[in-house]
Amino acid sequence: MNRRDLLAAGGAALTLPALALDFAAPRPPAAMRVSADRIVDIAVGIRPFRAQGPRIEAERRFGKTLVHHYGHGGSGWSLSWGTAQRALALLQASGARAGERIAVIGCGAIGLTTARTLQQAGHKVRLYAKDRPPLVHSSAATGLWTPDSRIVTSAHASQAWTADWESMARASFKVHQGYLGLPSGPVEWHDGYLVADEGFDAPLPAYPGHASEPDYPDLGGRIADLRPQGRALGAGEHPFRTPHVRRFTQLVFNIPAYQRLLLDDFARDGGELVRHEFRSPHEFARLPERHIVNCMGDGARTLLGDDGMTPVRGQTAHLVPQPEVDYALIYRGQNVVALPRRDGLLVAAMGEHDFGNDDLRPDRAHSEDAVRRLAGLF
Numbered sequence: 001m002n003r004r005d006l007l008a009a010g011g012a013a014l015t016l017p018a019l020a021l022d023f024a025a026p027r028p029p030a031a032m033r034v035s036a037d038r039i040v041d042i043a044v045g046i047r048p049f050r051a052q053g054p055r056i057e058a059e060r061r062f063g064k065t066l067v068h069h070y071g072h073g074g075s076g077w078s079l080s081w082g083t084a085q086r087a088l089a090l091l092q093a094s095g096a097r098a099g100e101r102i103a104v105i106g107c108g109a110i111g112l113t114t115a116r117t118l119q120q121a122g123h124k125v126r127l128y129a130k131d132r133p134p135l136v137h138s139s140a141a142t143g144l145w146t147p148d149s150r151i152v153t154s155a156h157a158s159q160a161w162t163a164d165w166e167s168m169a170r171a172s173f174k175v176h177q178g179y180l181g182l183p184s185g186p187v188e189w190h191d192g193y194l195v196a197d198e199g200f201d202a203p204l205p206a207y208p209g210h211a212s213e214p215d216y217p218d219l220g221g222r223i224a225d226l227r228p229q230g231r232a233l234g235a236g237e238h239p240f241r242t243p244h245v246r247r248f249t250q251l252v253f254n255i256p257a258y259q260r261l262l263l264d265d266f267a268r269d270g271g272e273l274v275r276h277e278f279r280s281p282h283e284f285a286r287l288p289e290r291h292i293v294n295c296m297g298d299g300a301r302t303l304l305g306d307d308g309m310t311p312v313r314g315q316t317a318h319l320v321p322q323p324e325v326d327y328a329l330i331y332r333g334q335n336v337v338a339l340p341r342r343d344g345l346l347v348a349a350m351g352e353h354d355f356g357n358d359d360l361r362p363d364r365a366h367s368e369d370a371v372r373r374l375a376g377l378f
């Protein structure tokens with residue numbers, strides 16, 4: 001499956017370089033109960049896309065060190081720990097002393113993982129944020145390991161950039177593994193099925209909104225070894241109505257549990273959380289901390305006037321949780337993804353006008369349509 005399949009399959013854009021082989025399923029997967037009346041919530045969020053890739057750099061401003069750490073597009077949860085390690089290295093290179101209190105601005109995936117990374121390195125952290133979970137854009141994420149989703153444009157993906165991205169993706173993957181096997185299940189491995197009406201070699205119709213998006217590089221092959229291989233399934237090996245099915249294995253983040261755990265760990269290690277909205281960068285000058293890490297996501301677009309940034313809207317319907325469903329589903333060519341999260345069965349579909357769109361109003365008809373297309377599989 002190539003990157004376009006995944007973009008076409010859903011907002012979260014799984015990139016699975018090689019699908020297949022895992023071990024024979026002992027029992028057929030339980031059917032998903034997908035109908036519009038089971039939609040209990042619709043989450044809308046903004047991906048902070050930056051054409052050049054995430055901005056991770058330090059500058060001196062207002063007599064302080066300001067480390068920028070934002071612009072993770074559709075990859076923030078996946079890549080967070082790896083990019084946070086880079087932000088920490090920049091702080092250390094700029095003279096932040098062990099034990100010194102650092103200001104982190106932002107309480108989304110990037111702010112929280114940065115705060116934890118700094119605490120683990122021996123720093124005290126005070127986190128300033130306008131909003132905290134579940135009101136941040138990160139709370140609307142689907143929750144798939146997709147470190148290559150809308151992370152850079154092809155025009156900016158040089159060899160050096162790509163090698164750097166790969167090392168951050170690997171470092172992040174390593175940290176996520178440390179969150180497996182916990183009672184609240186912040187990180188879990190699940191099987192998934194890529195299903196299609198036409199053979200996987202058939203060209204995909206362009207996904208809605210395709211024409212308005214830039215060209216993205218296919219990075220998945222660089223980290224193909226980080227997940228089990230998938231394989232094609234024959235009729236009788238799966239319960240779906242489509243003739244073409246492949247099984248894959250996928251890392252899933254249960255976002256509410258992950259956020260809750262990070263917040264709890266942050267507080268347990270003495271972290272402070274201050275509610276504050278910065279209306280101008282000049283306000284950084286008034287902070288008592290000498291070192292600041294800017295993890296404002298899409299907020300940096302407006303506050304800092306970064307014109308490389310583009311908001312990319314995403315919407316996910318939450319259906320009543322179905323604990324017996326333990327697999328993800330991607331309907332190729334139909335632009336739908338379903339994910340078995342503990343807080344609900346998530347159904348995502350790409351919209352026609354996501355790129356450049358920061359409209360946070362839910363579009364229920366869009367989610368109901370995605371649910372209908374999925375229901376046709378069972």
Ligand SMILES: Cc1cc2nc3c(=O)[nH]c(=O)nc-3n(C[C@H](O)[C@H](O)[C@H](O)COP(=O)(O)OP(=O)(O)OC[C@H]3O[C@@H](n4cnc5c(N)ncnc54)[C@H](O)[C@@H]3O)c2cc1C
Binds near residue numbers: 105139143
């Ligand atoms: C629908 C959808 C699906 C997604 N699916 C996935 C996925 O499956 N896997 C994956 O890895 N990624 C996914 N993403 C991408 C991921 O969610 C983002 O990359 C990530 O949320 C970015 O996190 P962030 O912390 O930079 O931003 P945010 O979550 O937006 O956090 C920004 C923080 O900064 C604060 N802030 C902003 N401006 C100010 C200000 N002026 N003053 C004070 N505080 C401020 C905010 O209040 C907030 O606390 C998805 C995103 C969406 C929208």
